[in-house]
Amino acid sequence: MRRCSRKRLRIEVFAFVLMLGLAGSNAPVSADADEGSEAKTIAMIGAGDMGQALGNLWAAAGYHMIFATRNPDELGDVIEAAGHGAEAASVGEAVERADIITLAVPYKAEPSIAEKYGDAMKGKVLVNVDNALEYRDGDIAEKAEAVGEAIYSARLFEGTRFIRAFNLKAACSFPEPDEVESADFEMPWTTNDASVRPIAEELIRATGGTPVYEGGLENAREY
Numbered sequence: 210m211r212r213c214s215r216k217r218l219r220i221e222v223f224a225f226v227l228m229l230g231l232a233g234s235n236a237p238v239s240a241d242a243d244e245g246s247e248a249k250t251i252a253m254i255g256a257g258d259m260g261q262a263l264g265n266l267w268a269a270a271g272y273h274m275i276f277a278t279r280n281p282d283e284l285g286d287v288i289e290a291a292g293h294g295a296e297a298a299s300v301g302e303a304v305e306r307a308d309i310i311t312l313a314v315p316y317k318a319e320p321s322i323a324e325k326y327g328d329a330m331k332g333k334v335l336v337n338v339d340n341a342l343e344y345r346d347g348d349i350a351e352k353a354e355a356v357g358e359a360i361y362s363a364r365l366f367e368g369t370r371f372i373r374a375f376n377l378k379a380a381c382s383f384p385e386p387d388e389v390e391s392a393d394f395e396m397p398w399t400t401n402d403a404s405v406r407p408i409a410e411e412l413i414r415a416t417g418g419t420p421v422y423e424g425g426l427e428n429a430r431e432y
Contacts, residue, residue: 254300254303256278260276261290263375268295271293277298300322300326310330311338312335316340316350317349319339333370334408335366336374341353358373372398372405373399374398375398375413375416383416383417394417398420
């Protein structure tokens with residue numbers, strides 16, 4: 210069973226308050242099913258609570274999931290839980306094979322990932338769900354918060370089709386795959402690339418959420 214940390218719960222409470230203020234001001238973008246379906250293989254970099262929560266939902270929704278860590282041979286239980294043909298691979302292999310890449314790692318890991326795999330990620334959809342926590346991530350958290358975590362990460366991964374989403378919801382509060390149809394929550398998200406809007410909305414709906422588009426990455430300044 211996934212467990213919520215107090216930090217994650219505080220983030221989700223903030224998201225709820227944010228949604229109260231946003232209600233009615235940001236109508237969801239209408240998604241074209243064919244456009245949203247253009248990318249079907251997802252590399253999930255990180256196989257912790259958030260990586261598994263999202264990966265299991267997307268696998269059940271028809272995406273081909275590749276979970277990637279430094280030790281992919283240790284992900285047998287993760288792959289079994291995800292089912293639906295999910296695989297484990299090295300980060301490099303997963304990035305090469307995927308249409309969509311999702312970062313679900315401690316924020317302090319992002320610079321080294323960008324240095325090693327940033328060139329291979331260029332032109333691909335990158336979904337960033339990481340939160341910078343000073344007690345865990347150190348100086349990089351302070352730097353990221355100074356300009357906004359979304360903007361800081363997007364600069365690290367320049368050339369990607371960058372989406373900021375899912376980071377306001379605790380892993381343990383996502384529905385199980387068989388509960389998606391009855392789920393009821395809003396998911397704010399931002400991007401500077403209009404071409405990814407149908408893809409982002411499809412990913413959010415696959416988790417049971419209602420997309421709430423907030424515009425450019427600067428609008429994610431508070432999260």
